[in-house]
Ligand SMILES: O=C(O)CCC(=O)C(=O)O
Protein backbone atom coordinates (compact mmCIF):
# COMPACT_ATOMS: atom_id res chain seq x y z
CA UNK A 1 0.00 0.00 0.00
CA UNK A 2 1.11 3.53 -0.74
CA UNK A 3 -0.33 6.34 1.34
CA UNK A 4 0.16 10.04 0.87
CA UNK A 5 -1.84 11.14 3.92
CA UNK A 6 -1.60 10.31 7.61
CA UNK A 7 -3.40 7.06 8.32
CA UNK A 8 -4.23 4.56 11.06
CA UNK A 9 -3.85 1.05 9.67
CA UNK A 10 -7.09 -0.82 9.97
CA UNK A 11 -5.66 -4.10 11.28
CA UNK A 12 -7.05 -6.09 14.24
CA UNK A 13 -5.06 -6.45 17.50
CA UNK A 14 -2.85 -3.52 16.55
CA UNK A 15 -2.38 0.20 16.85
CA UNK A 16 -0.27 1.35 13.91
CA UNK A 17 -0.14 4.84 12.45
CA UNK A 18 1.72 6.11 9.43
CA UNK A 19 2.74 9.71 8.67
CA UNK A 20 4.25 9.70 5.16
CA UNK A 21 5.41 13.34 5.11
CA UNK A 22 6.62 13.71 8.66
CA UNK A 23 9.78 15.46 7.39
CA UNK A 24 9.78 17.67 4.32
CA UNK A 25 12.03 16.58 1.45
CA UNK A 26 14.74 19.10 2.20
CA UNK A 27 15.10 18.12 5.87
CA UNK A 28 14.85 14.41 5.03
CA UNK A 29 17.65 14.74 2.42
CA UNK A 30 19.87 16.61 4.86
CA UNK A 31 19.32 14.11 7.70
CA UNK A 32 19.91 11.16 5.40
CA UNK A 33 23.25 12.50 4.16
CA UNK A 34 24.45 13.55 7.55
CA UNK A 35 23.44 10.37 9.43
CA UNK A 36 24.99 8.22 6.71
CA UNK A 37 28.27 10.05 7.15
CA UNK A 38 28.39 10.65 10.91
CA UNK A 39 27.04 7.47 12.49
CA UNK A 40 29.63 4.88 13.35
CA UNK A 41 27.83 2.04 11.52
CA UNK A 42 28.72 -1.49 12.70
CA UNK A 43 28.00 -4.97 11.44
CA UNK A 44 27.36 -7.33 14.36
CA UNK A 45 27.16 -11.11 14.46
CA UNK A 46 23.76 -12.53 15.37
CA UNK A 47 23.01 -16.00 16.65
CA UNK A 48 19.73 -17.58 15.60
CA UNK A 49 18.93 -21.18 16.57
CA UNK A 50 22.56 -21.73 17.58
CA UNK A 51 24.08 -20.53 14.29
CA UNK A 52 26.08 -17.34 13.97
CA UNK A 53 25.69 -15.01 11.00
CA UNK A 54 26.73 -11.51 10.03
CA UNK A 55 23.70 -9.30 10.51
CA UNK A 56 22.36 -8.38 7.04
CA UNK A 57 22.52 -4.61 7.69
CA UNK A 58 24.57 -2.16 9.74
CA UNK A 59 23.38 -0.77 13.07
CA UNK A 60 24.16 1.66 15.88
CA UNK A 61 22.54 2.32 19.27
CA UNK A 62 22.01 5.67 20.98
CA UNK A 63 20.60 6.30 24.44
CA UNK A 64 20.20 8.83 27.19
CA UNK A 65 20.88 6.15 29.79
CA UNK A 66 23.58 3.48 29.71
CA UNK A 67 21.20 0.52 29.63
CA UNK A 68 22.13 -2.08 27.03
CA UNK A 69 19.66 -3.47 24.51
CA UNK A 70 19.72 -7.21 23.86
CA UNK A 71 18.17 -9.00 20.89
CA UNK A 72 19.12 -12.02 18.75
CA UNK A 73 21.97 -12.72 21.21
CA UNK A 74 23.52 -9.33 20.55
CA UNK A 75 24.12 -6.91 23.38
CA UNK A 76 24.42 -3.32 22.23
CA UNK A 77 25.63 -0.50 24.46
CA UNK A 78 24.39 2.98 23.61
CA UNK A 79 26.36 6.01 22.55
CA UNK A 80 25.10 9.48 23.46
CA UNK A 81 22.60 11.14 21.14
CA UNK A 82 24.22 13.51 18.67
CA UNK A 83 22.66 16.95 18.34
CA UNK A 84 21.00 15.93 15.11
CA UNK A 85 19.52 12.70 16.50
CA UNK A 86 18.30 14.69 19.49
CA UNK A 87 16.55 17.11 17.09
CA UNK A 88 14.83 14.23 15.32
CA UNK A 89 13.90 12.65 18.66
CA UNK A 90 12.39 15.95 19.89
CA UNK A 91 10.22 16.23 16.78
CA UNK A 92 9.02 12.63 17.11
CA UNK A 93 8.31 13.09 20.83
CA UNK A 94 6.22 16.17 20.18
CA UNK A 95 4.20 14.33 17.54
CA UNK A 96 3.50 11.18 19.57
CA UNK A 97 3.46 12.66 23.10
CA UNK A 98 5.96 10.15 24.52
CA UNK A 99 9.57 10.48 25.64
CA UNK A 100 12.06 7.94 24.31
CA UNK A 101 15.30 6.79 25.96
CA UNK A 102 16.87 4.95 23.07
CA UNK A 103 17.28 4.89 19.31
CA UNK A 104 18.31 1.85 17.30
CA UNK A 105 19.60 2.95 13.89
CA UNK A 106 19.62 0.59 10.89
CA UNK A 107 21.43 1.07 7.59
CA UNK A 108 20.24 -1.08 4.68
CA UNK A 109 23.07 -0.73 2.17
CA UNK A 110 21.12 -2.12 -0.79
CA UNK A 111 18.28 -4.54 -1.61
CA UNK A 112 20.27 -7.43 -0.24
CA UNK A 113 20.16 -6.00 3.28
CA UNK A 114 17.12 -6.94 5.34
CA UNK A 115 15.56 -7.40 8.76
CA UNK A 116 13.88 -10.80 9.30
CA UNK A 117 10.43 -11.48 10.77
CA UNK A 118 10.32 -10.39 14.42
CA UNK A 119 8.33 -8.55 17.03
CA UNK A 120 9.92 -5.84 19.13
CA UNK A 121 8.97 -7.62 22.32
CA UNK A 122 12.15 -7.68 24.38
CA UNK A 123 11.46 -7.56 28.11
CA UNK A 124 13.27 -4.27 28.62
CA UNK A 125 10.75 -2.53 26.32
CA UNK A 126 7.92 -3.24 28.77
CA UNK A 127 4.45 -4.75 28.30
CA UNK A 128 3.01 -2.71 25.41
CA UNK A 129 5.96 -0.93 23.87
CA UNK A 130 5.67 2.23 21.83
CA UNK A 131 8.02 2.24 18.86
CA UNK A 132 8.43 5.22 16.56
CA UNK A 133 10.24 4.46 13.34
CA UNK A 134 11.64 7.12 11.01
CA UNK A 135 12.79 6.31 7.46
CA UNK A 136 15.23 8.17 5.21
CA UNK A 137 16.57 7.26 1.79
CA UNK A 138 15.45 4.41 -0.47
CA UNK A 139 11.84 3.28 -0.04
CA UNK A 140 11.41 -0.23 1.33
CA UNK A 141 8.32 -2.31 2.02
CA UNK A 142 7.45 -2.93 5.65
CA UNK A 143 5.66 -6.28 5.86
CA UNK A 144 3.31 -7.14 8.69
CA UNK A 145 1.79 -10.53 9.47
CA UNK A 146 -0.48 -11.65 12.29
CA UNK A 147 1.02 -14.32 14.54
CA UNK A 148 -2.16 -16.44 14.71
CA UNK A 149 -3.95 -15.85 11.41
CA UNK A 150 -1.95 -16.37 8.23
CA UNK A 151 -4.56 -14.52 6.16
CA UNK A 152 -3.95 -11.32 8.04
CA UNK A 153 -1.05 -9.48 6.45
CA UNK A 154 -0.22 -6.09 5.05
CA UNK A 155 2.67 -4.33 3.40
CA UNK A 156 3.36 -0.67 3.49
CA UNK A 157 5.93 1.34 1.53
CA UNK A 158 8.01 3.37 3.98
CA UNK A 159 8.78 6.63 2.25
CA UNK A 160 11.71 9.02 2.62
CA UNK A 161 10.97 11.26 5.60
CA UNK A 162 8.11 9.14 6.97
CA UNK A 163 7.18 8.16 10.52
CA UNK A 164 5.59 4.83 11.48
CA UNK A 165 4.21 4.40 14.98
CA UNK A 166 3.46 1.01 16.56
CA UNK A 167 1.96 0.82 20.02
CA UNK A 168 -0.64 -0.89 22.22
CA UNK A 169 -0.84 -4.65 21.72
CA UNK A 170 0.78 -4.61 18.27
CA UNK A 171 3.96 -6.49 19.29
CA UNK A 172 1.95 -9.28 20.95
CA UNK A 173 0.01 -10.13 17.81
CA UNK A 174 2.04 -9.01 14.81
CA UNK A 175 5.46 -9.71 13.29
CA UNK A 176 7.21 -7.31 10.92
CA UNK A 177 10.11 -7.49 8.50
CA UNK A 178 12.02 -5.61 5.81
CA UNK A 179 12.47 -8.24 3.11
CA UNK A 180 15.33 -8.40 0.65
CA UNK A 181 14.52 -7.12 -2.85
CA UNK A 182 16.14 -7.85 -6.22
CA UNK A 183 15.44 -4.30 -7.35
CA UNK A 184 18.44 -2.03 -7.80
CA UNK A 185 17.91 0.30 -4.88
CA UNK A 186 19.99 2.68 -2.86
CA UNK A 187 20.74 2.98 0.82
CA UNK A 188 18.07 3.39 3.46
CA UNK A 189 18.38 4.59 7.04
CA UNK A 190 15.80 3.68 9.65
CA UNK A 191 15.71 5.06 13.19
CA UNK A 192 13.55 3.26 15.73
CA UNK A 193 12.92 5.21 18.92
CA UNK A 194 12.14 3.06 21.95
CA UNK A 195 11.78 3.28 25.71
CA UNK A 196 14.14 1.01 27.64
CA UNK A 197 13.09 0.74 31.26
O1 LIG B 1 13.86 -0.81 9.07
C1 LIG B 1 12.71 -0.80 9.50
O2 LIG B 1 11.81 -0.11 9.02
C2 LIG B 1 12.33 -1.71 10.65
C3 LIG B 1 13.39 -1.86 11.69
C4 LIG B 1 12.95 -2.78 12.78
O3 LIG B 1 11.95 -3.44 12.70
C5 LIG B 1 13.75 -2.87 14.00
O4 LIG B 1 14.86 -2.33 14.06
O5 LIG B 1 13.27 -3.50 14.95
Ligand SMILES: [Fe+2]
Nearest residue numbers: 118119120176
Ligand atom coordinates in the same frame (compact mmCIF):
# COMPACT_ATOMS: atom_id res chain seq x y z
FE1 LIG C 1 11.34 -4.15 14.60
